[in-house]
Structure formats: structure tokens, C-alpha cells
Amino acid sequence: MTEPGSVFDRIDRSVLGPPGATRLSLTVHVGSRVVLLSPQESRRVLYGPRRDITLGAAVWRQAVTEARREPRDGDGTGRLLVVWLVLPALYRNLHRILRLWRRVERIDLEAEAVLAVLAALDVADPDNSETGGRLVKEAVNRMWAYARRVTREIPVVDISAFAEARNAAAPPEEQPHPPEGWEVHITPPPRREGLYATLRFAEPRPRQDGRRITSGLPDLVFRARRHEDADLIGTLVLRPSGAGR
Structure with a gap:
């Protein structure tokens, strides 16, 4: 789904790391159960064919909680994991925007989406069952807003260059x-x-x-x-x- 060199691709590589590398994990509490999930397993809980709504809410709660506990001068791995968990929900709108407007650059859309998730994460409530959906919504809205803003921009004529060309004409x-x-x-x-x-x-x-x-x-x-x-x-x-x- 990602393209080499894109923002989303870099996040993929940062979260998953090279083969054999130590990866992040989430310790999720569901009632009396404690479940240890890898990033890929966390994604499957959220987007896989056999979704567990209760477990999915617990994944968002734990991921957001850990991200918000990170110090500002930390390595940001928890925040990056939250962004990575949001990405699968963005591709449909990302590709739709790119089909509608050829002028819009994919890398810019992806950057806007990441910024939106990080901004929303700062005020997210981990205990709210809708937190994951709100993070996705903020990212999607930001991509559409950026695309509409860019496509409304009208190139401005370089007056001095126009004047020189006009004066140079026969x-x-x-x-x-x-x-x-x-x-x-x-x-x-x-x-x-x-x-x-x-x-x-x-x-x-x-x-x-x-x-x-x-x-x-x-x-x-x-x-x-x-x-x-x-x-x-x-x-x-x-x-x-x-x-x-």
C-alpha cells in the first residue's frame, strides 16, 4: 500500500524495523485478560476480517495512553506507533484525492495526515471508545482540506517578467x-x-x-x-x- 520513499513508507520501516530487529509491543488489558500484541497483531485486531470491538478499543486505549506518557524529548516510538495504526484507514481517501486532483502531491497529503494525527493525539482521551475513529477522522479531514486549498490556488503572474517579455516583443x-x-x-x-x-x-x-x-x-x-x-x-x-x- 505504501510507496518507497513516501512518508507512510518511512513510518512503516521505522515501526517494523529490519528483519530480526526487536519490535514494539502493546500490553493490552481486556477485563481480567492481559494480551501482548505486536504492531502487526494490533493492526489485525483493528482492521482484520475478524475484528474484536472490545479488544480493538483496548488497543487504541493502550497505544494512546503510552504515546501520551512519552516525554517530549523522548524517541517518540509510542506516538509513531499510534500514527502507524491509523494509516490503513487513510488509504481509501488518499487515493481518491489523488485521482480527483492531479496537482496534489502524495507526499504532501501524507505529511498533512501525520501532522493531523499528532495534533489530535495531544488532546485525545484514551478512555473514550471513539478515540481511534477520531484520530482517523482528523487525518482524513486534514487531507481533504489541504487538497481543496491547493487546487483553489491560482498562479500569480510575474509582473516584471511579463513586462520584460512585452517590451522585448516586436x-x-x-x-x-x-x-x-x-x-x-x-x-x-x-x-x-x-x-x-x-x-x-x-x-x-x-x-x-x-x-x-x-x-x-x-x-x-x-x-x-x-x-x-x-x-x-x-x-x-x-x-x-x-x-x-
Whole structure:
């Protein structure tokens, strides 16, 4: 489920360690029973096909309790284990977001999810049976919020670079014109706010068997027209390509 080099993959490797390494364990109390669980066994209790709700609640309770008892300057293994236990519940939403928005980076989503779990862990109540679900919910909500925020961002034009490029461009009268074409000039109405300038584009007149066809002119005007219900964006001037103003 994880990708090499991803945030979740690093957490996997940190919790599980190399083969043969000493691994974390949870001592879970369920009534009069004491159960010693490895990280993998803890996950199977929470997400496996044969889930034990009572044992699952005990796993969350013990994991959160141990994580919150850790000193801030400790190695953070208990907090990391809680994050690792949350991960399987995040993949569905993670992949859904990545399918919806190509601009969103997976590594950023995973980082946001981890931060959300750690923040929620600081105020989590170990004795609340809904603690595990709340940790998952915080992480999922944070991923969606991040994705929506990123996709709403609009790239800002580099004004100085735009000005340099504009000043370096050939003046309109020196720009090449399509032979026997049409030019459309749109001059916006004066307004106090924002930037505005005359827009110009050209299109060649189509030919067939060496004869000029005039149907290109009405088609060009039709595409440049203003709908009767739309706002006025400017005055349209149509002239043969290369003609003086």
C-alpha cells in the first residue's frame, strides 16, 4: 500500500524495523485478560476480517495512553506507533484525492495526515471508545482540506517578467501578418481598476482551388461576438490583415 520513499513508507520501516530487529509491543488489558500484541497483531485486531470491538478499543486505549506518557524529548516510538495504526484507514481517501486532483502531491497529503494525527493525539482521551475513529477522522479531514486549498490556488503572474517579455516583443506594426487574413482588435472600455490593453488576433482567409472564401469572416466575427446577456468587455474592430488603423 505504501510507496518507497513516501512518508507512510518511512513510518512503516521505522515501526517494523529490519528483519530480526526487536519490535514494539502493546500490553493490552481486556477485563481480567492481559494480551501482548505486536504492531502487526494490533493492526489485525483493528482492521482484520475478524475484528474484536472490545479488544480493538483496548488497543487504541493502550497505544494512546503510552504515546501520551512519552516525554517530549523522548524517541517518540509510542506516538509513531499510534500514527502507524491509523494509516490503513487513510488509504481509501488518499487515493481518491489523488485521482480527483492531479496537482496534489502524495507526499504532501501524507505529511498533512501525520501532522493531523499528532495534533489530535495531544488532546485525545484514551478512555473514550471513539478515540481511534477520531484520530482517523482528523487525518482524513486534514487531507481533504489541504487538497481543496491547493487546487483553489491560482498562479500569480510575474509582473516584471511579463513586462520584460512585452517590451522585448516586436511592435504590432512589425509583427508578421497572415497573408490575406483578418485582424480582430478588442479594446476594453475604460475602467479604474485592474490592467487592460487592446487584444489582437489574426486568422488567414481560407482558400479553395485558388479562390478566396469569404465564409471565414462571419465565422470569425461570430466567435468573437458578445452574447446579449454578457457584460461588455470591449469594442471590436475588424480589418484586413496588415491594414493601417
